Amino acid sequence: MVILLGMKTAISIPNETFDAAEHFASSTGMSRSELYTKAVLEYLNKHKYINITSKLNEVYDKAGSGLDSKLHSMQISSLSKEEW
Numbered sequence: 001m002v003i004l005l006g007m008k009t010a011i012s013i014p015n016e017t018f019d020a021a022e023h024f025a026s027s028t029g030m031s032r033s034e035l036y037t038k039a040v041l042e043y044l045n046k047h048k049y050i051n052i053t054s055k056l057n058e059v060y061d062k063a064g065s066g067l068d069s070k071l072h073s074m075q076i077s078s079l080s081k082e083e084w
């Protein structure tokens with residue numbers, strides 16, 4: 001009896017992608033399941049902050065990020081009058 005430790009699933013991918021993945025798994029000594037698991041985890045880690053970025057962009061689109069004119073004047077006047 002085989003006891004699976006994960007979810008068994010079926011996916012459809014282009015033949016070229018499948019063949020390349022099979023070749024890579026075989027040449028590295030990985031099982032197909034290990035390769036696909038690692039690939040999905042890498043993709044998820046790479047894109048895990050995408051929702052946070054889009055939500056921050058929404059917030060900053062609504063709230064102005066410009067500098068208050070009084071604060072800007074104060075900052076300019078605090079700079080030394082040296083030539084560069």
